[in-house]
Amino acid sequence: MPSPSSAVIELRDVTKAYSEGEATREVLTGASLTLHRGEFTVLLGRSGSGKSTLLNLISGIDLPTRGQVRVEGKDLSTLSERERTLLRRERIGFVFQAFNLLPTLTVEENVRLPLELLGRPGAQVDARVKELLGRVGLGGRERSFPDRLSGGEQQRVAVARALAHTPPLLLADEPTGNLDETTGRQVLDLLEELIRRGNACALVVSHDEALAARADRTFVLEAGRLVERTGRP
Numbered sequence: 001m002p003s004p005s006s007a008v009i010e011l012r013d014v015t016k017a018y019s020e021g022e023a024t025r026e027v028l029t030g031a032s033l034t035l036h037r038g039e040f041t042v043l044l045g046r047s048g049s050g051k052s053t054l055l056n057l058i059s060g061i062d063l064p065t066r067g068q069v070r071v072e073g074k075d076l077s078t079l080s081e082r083e084r085t086l087l088r089r090e091r092i093g094f095v096f097q098a099f100n101l102l103p104t105l106t107v108e109e110n111v112r113l114p115l116e117l118l119g120r121p122g123a124q125v126d127a128r129v130k131e132l133l134g135r136v137g138l139g140g141r142e143r144s145f146p147d148r149l150s151g152g153e154q155q156r157v158a159v160a161r162a163l164a165h166t167p168p169l170l171l172a173d174e175p176t177g178n179l180d181e182t183t184g185r186q187v188l189d190l191l192e193e194l195i196r197r198g199n200a201c202a203l204v205v206s207h208d209e210a211l212a213a214r215a216d217r218t219f220v221l222e223a224g225r226l227v228e229r230t231g232r233p
């Protein structure tokens with residue numbers, strides 16, 4: 001069993017309500033979860049069940065209405081907005097459905113960016129970017145712009161960018177949603193390999209049941225709560 005101190009994400013009885021005119025609507029109603037380093041976790045849930053809401057709370061983009069969200073032991077509600085931005089930049093990597101690469105930067109510049117924002121020394125950045133682009137199979141495409149790459153290639157750049165600074169936490173929102181089945185599987189293989197190599201904690205949101213088969217743990221967001229699925233479907 002992992003020790004409690006290795007927890008990367010802890011949600012305790014988290015409620016999130018949105019106002020709709022005079023009324024409020026609870027999207028999360030007492031969601032709890034603890035995830036550790038080295039765990040590859042998939043979060044399933046129908047459209048509108050609150051998966052993106054949950055990712056926004058874990059990354060400190062938004063705060064819960066009630067309950068606690070802790071990342072590496074820090075209660076995000078006690079941090080300033082600036083501290084939450086720094087935590088996001090330093091401790092979390094993100095992969096999005098729409099890739100979200102910066103179109104005016106080359107492949108290499110996209111992967112360098114998070115390292116430069118963190119003020120890493122130039123020689124270290126050069127070596128890391130070269131290593132990562134080789135690992136994601138894009139050595140030789142350093143100077144290409146994202147619009148010259150296929151969807152699968154763009155997502156591989158996004159995976160390299162997300163993991164460039166070896167974050168302890170990787171959050172992915174439908175990372176294969178815009179890819180065909182074969183390409184999606186290749187991107188997942190890569191993502192999983194890099195996550196496991198870095199012993200990171202990964203939470204991957206998906207509609208794809210097949211993805212759950214490769215996860216260490218699977219949670220389903222149902223009626224505002226997180227239900228862990230035990231055993232294989």
Ligand SMILES: Nc1ncnc2c1ncn2[C@@H]1O[C@H](COP(=O)(O)OP(=O)(O)OP(=O)(O)O)[C@@H](O)[C@H]1O
Pocket residue numbers: 018019027045046047048049050051052053054
């Ligand atoms: N800022 C907001 N203000 C009001 N309602 C919101 C806001 N953000 C999300 N919601 C509502 O909360 C519910 C959950 O949305 P969320 O985007 O978290 O779901 P999801 O599970 O990620 O859906 P999908 O799989 O379709 O992306 C939806 O009904 C949505 O309309």
